[in-house]
Each structure stands twice: as C-alpha cells, then as structure tokens.
Amino acid sequence: MTGFDFFNGRRAAGFASGAMIATSHPLATSAGLRILSRGGNAYDAAIAASAVQAVVDPLMTGIGGDCFALVAGADGQVRALNGSGQAPAAATVEALREAGVGDHIPLDSAHGVTVPGAVSAWCRLHADMGSLPLSDLFAPAIECARAGYPVTPRVAFDWAAEAGRIGADPHAARVFLPDGKAPVAGDRHAQPLLADRLEEIAQKGPEAFYGGETARSMVAHLNALGGLHTEQDFANGADAAFWTDPISATYRGHEVFECPPNGQGLAALVILKIIEGFDMASLSPADRIHVQAEATKIAYHHRDALIADAGACEGLVETLLSDRAIAAMRDRIDMTRAGEPALWDEVEHRDTIYLCVVDGQGNAVSFINSIFHPFGSTRLDPATGVLFQNRGASFRMDPAHPNAIAPGKRPMHTIIPGMLRTDRGMMPFGVMGGHYQAAGHAAFLSGVIDEEMSLQDAIDRPRSFATEGRLDVEPTIPDDVLADLAARGHRVNRVKGPIGGAQAIRPVAGGLEGGSDSRKDGMAAGI
Incomplete structure (x- = not known):
C-alpha cells in the first residue's frame, strides 16, 4: 500500500477492528453502525442503510426501485441476489407499438416502470440471513421519513440539477419541490407517506407493498398513465427476488x-x-x-x-x-x-446508491439499489408516496434483440x-x-x-x-x-x-480498511 497524502483535501482511509460499513450518505452509514452496535449482522446493517438512503437520497434510490447484492459468509462462499423487477405480463413490443411507443421507451412513460424489485430483495435477504426484526432495521428510515432529515451537499447539488424534470409531474413536485424549488444543503425534508409504507412493510412483510390497498393504488395510478400493469403483476413481485x-x-x-x-x-x-x-x-x-x-x-x-x-x-x-x-x-x-x-x-443512467458491510463474524455484503434515472420515471403515486423507477426504459423495441421487452422479462441492468x-x-x-x-x-x-x-x-x-x-x-x-x-x-x-x-471494505492485518468516495457525502466507519 502506498503512503497516505494528508494534503490533498480528500478524506483518509477508514479503519476499524470489529465491523465496518461504507455508504455514500452519512445518515445511511450511521443507521448501519447503529444496527451493528446493537448486535445486528452485516445483512441487517445493509438493509437498514439502504432503507435510510431510500428516504434521504430520493434521486438515486427508493422502494420503487430495484437492487442486487453479493453476499459471502465466513466460509467465503459467495451468493448473488437478484432484486430486479419484471415487465408486466401484457408488455410486448407489439402492445407498446399499439400504445404509440416508438423506437425507445420514454423515460417518463409508465411503460418504463417494471414491477419494483427492491422491497422483495430486502425482505428475501432479511428472511434468509437477517438476525434482528425488520421493524428494528427500518426504524432509522421511518424516523427520517416521518420527522425529516437535513439535505446534504451532494444530494442538494444533484437535486437542483433535476428540479425541472421532477417538476413535470405535479404529484412528485409536491413532494420533492417544497415551496416550488429544490431544497438546498441544510434544509429539512420529510416524506410521511413513505414512512407509512416502510411501517407497513416492517409489520406485514413484502405483501404490504405488493398486495392490498398499496398495490391497488399503485396499479391504478400506473394504468391512468397508460401502463399495462395489473394487481397480479405486483402480487407476483412479492417473492420475485431470487438467489x-x-x-x-x-x-x-x-x-x-x-x-x-x-x-x-x-x-x-x-x-x-x-x-x-x-x-x-x-x-x-x-x-x-x-x-x-x-x-x-x-x-x-x-x-x-x-x-x-x-x-x-x-x-x-x-x-x-x-x-x-x-x-x-x-x-x-x-x-x-x-x-x-x-x-x-x-x-x-446515472442514479444509484452502493453500500457495503463487513461484520465481526466475517460476513460481507456488497449491495446496490437504484431507481435508474434521476428521480426514476418522475411518476409518483399520490396516495402511497411511491416514486417509480424507469428501469424498463432500457428494454429494446426490436423483437429480435435479446433485451427486447417481453412479459415477465427483466431488462439489462447497469447496477452491479x-x-x-x-x-x-x-x-x-x-x-x-x-x-x-x-x-x-x-x-x-x-x-x-x-x-x-x-x-x-x-x-x-x-x-x-x-x-x-x-x-x-x-x-x-x-x-x-x-x-x-x-x-x-x-x-x-x-x-x-x-x-x-x-465504496469498498477489505480485511487487513489489524481489522478492516474502508473507503467511501469523496465525490459523495458518505463515509466508511466502523466499531
């Protein structure tokens, strides 16, 4: 390892002896540390941090998005979790052509919204590997969404750049452009409807998102925008994440x-x-x-x-x-x-969050969550507060292409x-x-x-x-x-x-070394 430069204006590498988390937002890192300090494992901390970031970094991620993870236990065996959403059962190239879609699916079109996969993946990871109750893991995110959180500098920079785009949807504008403008660094922002959704998922599991009144509302809103989604498409999404x-x-x-x-x-x-x-x-x-x-x-x-x-x-x-x-x-x-x-x-595609965690038992999690474009599709269901991704916009409209849109198909993903x-x-x-x-x-x-x-x-x-x-x-x-x-x-x-x-974390002679990009607001920290 080369020597450290303490005069370049960037942060130094982080070190810890027990466990470590690295994220691109300080509140996400703090949430993960809180879970680790309470005895939670790396999987618990990753879920808690991702949930927080779904609130405090709304341009990049959210419960209306997708995620992937690589996990490794102390035995070194690596498994992959696919939490990417699927196209509606009625989505074909022919159906979209009849609906007026040309050679590319528009970024703000309901046809670009696949059934969100993140909640299914979070719940799958928790059910298979978590150790603390989901209510405990979601508590920091619910607190941020309900009481509000301070907007950080990089988030404010990106938010301002996308104010015009998010302003095109009146429902999203009411949530993300308070007083008609993007928040600046230090402003407080809240999403009480998102807090409600997180509480429901914590209490009832993925069915609270993919079924019931929440799913009915999301489907109705997407249908009103021209989408081909059905309640069955969302019901299928509850256990769509897979190892x-x-x-x-x-x-x-x-x-x-x-x-x-x-x-x-x-x-x-x-x-x-x-x-x-x-x-x-x-x-x-x-x-x-x-x-x-x-x-x-x-x-x-x-x-x-x-x-x-x-x-x-x-x-x-x-x-x-x-x-x-x-x-x-x-x-x-x-x-x-x-x-x-x-x-x-x-x-x-620019907008994604990545985080990683290593705990004291040697479990390692590499975790990425995204809503694809800035503020995803910009389409927000006013009854549920869910902002939808637009990952389906990367499908092709050429039926001969491997990545052509088709029923139940997952699009090519950039998040890795x-x-x-x-x-x-x-x-x-x-x-x-x-x-x-x-x-x-x-x-x-x-x-x-x-x-x-x-x-x-x-x-x-x-x-x-x-x-x-x-x-x-x-x-x-x-x-x-x-x-x-x-x-x-x-x-x-x-x-x-x-x-x-x-972000990255690796084992070293004295414990763990972590790094978190100086281009973002986050940090690597450990216990």
Whole structure:
C-alpha cells in the first residue's frame, strides 16, 4: 500500500477492528453502525442503510426501485441476489407499438416502470440471513421519513440539477419541490407517506407493498398513465427476488465476483481480462487511461448487443470470458490511436446508491439499489408516496434483440455490486455511476491490485470514461495527459460533475480498511 497524502483535501482511509460499513450518505452509514452496535449482522446493517438512503437520497434510490447484492459468509462462499423487477405480463413490443411507443421507451412513460424489485430483495435477504426484526432495521428510515432529515451537499447539488424534470409531474413536485424549488444543503425534508409504507412493510412483510390497498393504488395510478400493469403483476413481485450463483474471473490471480446477467457485471470481467494482458502498473497515466478506454469500448459493444435477462443470453458468460475471445478483443487495441467507438444506444443512467458491510463474524455484503434515472420515471403515486423507477426504459423495441421487452422479462441492468477474494478474506466493493460502473470496477481494482493503492486512494483517483464516442474526463487529470490522449484520436470532454462514486471494505492485518468516495457525502466507519 502506498503512503497516505494528508494534503490533498480528500478524506483518509477508514479503519476499524470489529465491523465496518461504507455508504455514500452519512445518515445511511450511521443507521448501519447503529444496527451493528446493537448486535445486528452485516445483512441487517445493509438493509437498514439502504432503507435510510431510500428516504434521504430520493434521486438515486427508493422502494420503487430495484437492487442486487453479493453476499459471502465466513466460509467465503459467495451468493448473488437478484432484486430486479419484471415487465408486466401484457408488455410486448407489439402492445407498446399499439400504445404509440416508438423506437425507445420514454423515460417518463409508465411503460418504463417494471414491477419494483427492491422491497422483495430486502425482505428475501432479511428472511434468509437477517438476525434482528425488520421493524428494528427500518426504524432509522421511518424516523427520517416521518420527522425529516437535513439535505446534504451532494444530494442538494444533484437535486437542483433535476428540479425541472421532477417538476413535470405535479404529484412528485409536491413532494420533492417544497415551496416550488429544490431544497438546498441544510434544509429539512420529510416524506410521511413513505414512512407509512416502510411501517407497513416492517409489520406485514413484502405483501404490504405488493398486495392490498398499496398495490391497488399503485396499479391504478400506473394504468391512468397508460401502463399495462395489473394487481397480479405486483402480487407476483412479492417473492420475485431470487438467489443465484455469481459469475467470476481471475485478475492477476485474484478471484473477482459479479452478478450474472441481466446485470452488466460480465462487462466488468471482460474489461479486467483484456487489461490483464498489459503491465498496468508500469504504464504512463495516458497509456493507462487509453488501455482502459479501449477495453471499455470493446466490452460495452458486446454488452449492448448481447446482455439481457438470463434466459435470453444462455452461454454468453462462458463465450465472452474464453481465452480465445479475450485474446481477440485484446488484439484490437492499438496503443498509438483510439479505436472506433463502440455502438452506443443504451439509455443514459446515472442514479444509484452502493453500500457495503463487513461484520465481526466475517460476513460481507456488497449491495446496490437504484431507481435508474434521476428521480426514476418522475411518476409518483399520490396516495402511497411511491416514486417509480424507469428501469424498463432500457428494454429494446426490436423483437429480435435479446433485451427486447417481453412479459415477465427483466431488462439489462447497469447496477452491479462486486466482490474480491483476497488472501485475508472477502472484499465487497462497488462503483456508482450508471453505465460507468463496469469500467469503474475495472479501474478501481487495477488501482488496488496493480498499483497497491489504499482503497480510498483508488476510489478518489481522477476518473475517465469512454462513452458515446468521446472520452469523458474529470478536470483533475493533468493537461499534458489529455493532450497525449487527444493526439491519439480521443475526443476528450472535461465533465462538469463527478463521474460516479464508490465504496469498498477489505480485511487487513489489524481489522478492516474502508473507503467511501469523496465525490459523495458518505463515509466508511466502523466499531
């Protein structure tokens, strides 16, 4: 591990001897610590933190969204939890065409709302692995929603940028634009209807969300907006979350775990296997960024064409991770010039929360929750206070495409938790930032493994991302590096806002090391 820089203005790595949680919001971290301090395990703390963040970070996540998790017990066995929602039973390309949908499902359309999967996943994780009552785990979130919470600086920054979008829906505007404007940092915001929903779920389980009056109200509201949803679609969602085996690949001898399709974790593994053929530690900054950009374009080209719900892409993992396929992709990289941009026609996605927890028994949780676009679909049911995601907008309207919308189908997802097996135990990690996530996983792990960086340094390193025919770069990358990249043919674009966020925790000799992105409001803390 390299030495610590105490003069760069960013936070230092965190350390703890017993248990640790890392999130992108201080209240979420605090809630997880409260649970851990009361004897709860890592799974309990993850649920509590995610529930809080569903309240205090409404642009990014909520009970109307989806989630995925990777979990590992003290025995090191890794399992994947798929909490992504399904399309309504009546949703077909033909039905949406008849409803007037063109080549893309609009971001604010009810047709972009799949049955939310997060609540099903939270309850599945709790039923199978939790140790404290769900009412205890939801208590901090209910308190925030009922009594209100102070808006933090990064949340306020993002909120203001999306005020126009959320203002287009009168019901959402009443909740998220009090007095007609976005809250500023330090303002207090509450969501009492959301508190009611959380209390119902805590008392009655997932059926309180996917059935009864709550589900009837949500379905009626979506139907009024043109949606094809039924009460049966929601009833099916109560136990829709399911456990499955993760996918994995080695990088420099370290085993990296990702969730299988319908997530894009496969793209992260492909990038890692491509860059494994380069001596990343000895490359110049410009060479390193170039290699990562070229590997990203190649991997994402395959992702966009091939990754979909598991049943629509059988055998894809083995094919793309084969030595032959990786060698062919790696051979396409020319160190002197930028290759042709990969085809890119996925819906933009930026809004997600990621958190991770390791407890004193060695249980590790890598957990990600999202409503897809800023404030999701922006469609809020005024009777229940549920803000719906728009994950279905990433479905294709081409019936021949693997990711074409179909009854009960799950769309290709960008949200991906990660897990690394180290010589001391499991390291949960994750990167927020929509499409950037797969590229971010590879860049972060290369920093940790190739350059032996601390978690915090690897997280805070300036980011770049090859996307949509350009190379997005954060403004802290030096001018001479950017000039080098431009000379190779990269269309360099200095971004105005941060690229994503990240958290990670790993076991070290004295206990646990954690990092939480300085680009966000959160922190890594332990006991």
